Amino acid sequence: MKSESAEVLTVTKRNPELTRRRLMKASEKLFAEKGRDGTSVGDICQASGVNCRMIYHYFGSKDGLYMAVLENVYGRISEIALTADAESRSLAEYIETIIELYFRFLLANPEFVAILRWENASGAKGIRQLDLDDFRNRYVGAACHALSQQQGKPASFDEGLMVVLTCVTLCGHFFSNQGSTGHALGAKLGDPEFAEVWLKHIKKVAVTYFCMP
Secondary structure (H helix, E strand, O other), X not given: OOOHHHHHHHHHHHOHHHHHHHHHHHHHHHHHHHHHHHOOHHXXXXXXXXXXXXXXXXXXXXXXXXXXXXXXXXXXXXXXXXXXXXXXOOHHHHHHHHHHHXXXXXXXOHHHHHHHHHHHHOOOOOHHHOOOXXXXXXXXXXXXXXXXXXXXXXXXXXXXXXXXXXXXXXXXXXXXXXXXXXXXXXXXXXXXXXXXXXXXHHHHHHHHXXXXX
């Protein structure tokens, strides 16, 4: 009779995509908890139930796996810009949609928020290695499209950038600073009801600033 570990190894050998998913899911949680440098190959193998040599087979190294996690997350976030652009008929709708989608994404992916904290502490060492040209063009391009409709004339890159930066910062700061800001101000930022109030508030703030005469 095969041991449990032998069965896992057999299954993952037969299903490369499953193996990759197991490794990425386990490593994302560990990178969020311990950071890139604090997470070992052994940690990932134990958490995923996958033989360590599979990391080198599919990703080349632990750092290769880390970069794959980042690429996967930014790919998913990139889709938000496309959805907001496709579903919005005005600048106000675009702003409300992108804030709604990005806020919900961060709410559902606390590991990504934690990884961003580690990235910021390292000077964005990992993110700087990503090719984000398409990501930037999608986000700023969608904002420029919405602005152009609002203004009746082409919007500049910088104008689109200000819209995107405002929307993502209003969302991101809420999650990345929940502990410190919440304690300092005596606000229960982690409370689901408070999160909904904040989401409604930041939509109103952004729409008022960019859309009201």
